[in-house]
Amino acid sequence: MAKPKKTSAKRSTGLARSYPYYLANTAVAANTDLEVLDKYSGKVATRVAMGDAAAIRKAIVAAHRARDAMAAFTPDRRRDVLEYCVRRFGERAEELALALCIEAGKPIKDARGEVTRLIDTFRIAAGEATRVEGETVELQISQRSRGYRGLVKRVPIGACSFITPFNFPLNLVAHKVAPAIAAGCPFVLKPAAKTPVGALIIGEILAETDLPPGAFSVIPCSNDDAAALTEDERIALLSFTGGLVGWDLKARAGKKKVTLELGGNAACIVDADPGASLDHVVERIVFGAYYQSGQSCIGVQRIYAHADIHDALRRKLKKATAALRTGDPRDERTFIGPVIDSDAADRIERWIAAARKGGAKLLAGGRREGNLIPATLLEKVPHDAELYRKEVFGPVALLEPVPDFDTAIARTNDSDFGLQAGVFTGNLAHAMRAWDRIEAGAVVVGDVPSFRVDNMPYGGVKDSGIGREGVRYAIRDMTEDRLLVIRDPV
Structure with missing residues (x-):
């Protein structure tokens, strides 16, 4: 050389x-x-x-x-x-x-x-x-x-x-x-x-x-x-x-x-028995949804929580999301930096506003400052909203309760995208069912869809x-x- x-x-x-x-x-x-x-x-x-x-x-x-x-x-x-x-x-x-x-x-x-x-x-x-x-x-x-x-x-x-x-x-x-x-x-x-x-x-x-x-x-x-x-x-x-x-x-x-x-709008399922403590699940979901300022193709966008644990998960997620620090990316304490430009910030802000106008409720998140968008968590987002249907590519996640595991799989598949999906479950049959039925390039059991190791096959289906x-x-x-x-x- x-x-x-x-x-x-x-x-x-x-x-x-x-x-x-x-x-x-x-x-x-x-x-x-x-x-x-x-x-x-x-x-x-x-x-x-x-x-x-x-x-x-x-x-x-x-x-x-x-x-x-x-x-x-x-x-x-x-x-x-x-x-x-x-x-x-x-x-x-x-x-x-x-x-x-x-x-x-x-x-x-x-x-x-x-x-x-x-x-x-x-x-x-x-x-x-x-x-x-x-x-x-x-x-x-x-x-x-x-x-x-x-x-x-x-x-x-x-x-x-x-x-x-x-x-x-x-x-x-x-x-x-x-x-x-x-x-x-x-x-x-x-x-x-x-x-x-x-x-x-x-x-x-x-x-x-x-x-x-x-x-x-x-x-x-x-x-x-x-x-x-x-x-x-x-x-x-x-x-x-x-x-x-x-x-x-x-x-x-x-x-x-x-x-x-x-790209994608990755889903993460949290089963009635998530196979881990809710604190651990929340830690991983917060990472998956908001790391890289949400600008990841496999970032957590849609969270489907079994009705039995939804309320407890909601409380913990809301608190953890609100605690994330937004600011100068050179500061070692910063978790969320700016999105790439003002056009991206405008679009994300517009999609959030449209979802809220359609009935969505804001659980965490504040006012945009320039290209900084704080970690945002919403619930009751209409399924026809752009925030639900498209790839948000920003620090935004949507929480929704589901009555059972099969409904969670169906909601996960209700997407034009299929890159990766995450599943928290302690039920082996549910894990295998997710692998069989979820329409995605990868199903990650016990963690968020944002997990990637650089020697694994990575890619998606559909759009x-x-x-x-x-x-x-x-x-x-x-x-x-x-x-x-x-x-x-x-």
Whole structure:
């Protein structure tokens, strides 16, 4: 590996004055057109080079040309690159956390946790890089195929395009970039324009490695300029994480493989026997609903509590929610920082007001201050309200009593989304019934739907998307079977 490059001088904010983008492994300080705001103060924190359609086309050409070199870049060398990244992320962990805190408004404790997950994801990928294995196929199944042998290996699919959202600017990038390197796929990444800095630091570290020329590009750009990432036929796979616009991208993607993670409005069931103390259940639900300021695809949005324990759960949830601290994300005591921008805050505020006008009752939550929305808990939310039907993507949760477990499952499934669901139950039959019947990519028993470990398959059904992440499962999508048939000499 090359020696680490000297990083740009940091201002008092902890960020460099500007950041280049990376085109075909090379830093390009093309401009400083993209302003990145401190999401708490609203002030410009740094500036980032912004790519255009021409830069995206050049990156695609470079990735396409790098296919053979990346395929020939042996698994041990891919592993070494990933392990180098693990070490460098560790060395720059506090810088990465602070950048995340500033550009995303993420409370510093959550930011440090995301850096840990970034490191975990690359470490997992390093292990998987030398385990992309094939199989033998027994072809001698009849007289006509006697003497034939079959061998299957996994080969890289080719150039990939990745589009990531603002809410996990490190880990959601990691879940695309690390498997691509492990699989031997060159890629072009478009990070979210609101939170590009973390991805560009990842690009800076990748540029220190001996990845083949053209193996990666990291380019913030407008959605219009990014059209080729979806439409260019030289791209073999598009992986998109974000909103329901993903379905439109899939329609425009042509023949390429597409994987989508498009969010949810996750439900959490609390059974009559939750299998744990209510205090523990409340602690986990409060975490699941309000961590990351509620900006998580698997954050707890709908809580279905069995009538037998509803009132006690309601009292405890109301008290715990009201006690959460909202404020400056750099303050170690802050649990909820700002949502990403004023448009998001306006929408959340509007949805809460509409639900209350329709009969919902506010149990906890106060007045919005700028882009800060305090932890909010409501009950009696109409089932046709946007707050119930859609993904709120903010620090808001809805509590509702249910008469029995089957009703809770039915309410959970009464959604256009199906990413993950949580179930607190001490009844094994109920746990298995939930696994059988809940329409979601994962059912988490004994915890909230917000639980994720970075090697597990992660993805959803219905409007939540198609395909699975989790390093080994992403590698599966980024590789394809190639069969060798050998006939014995006659």
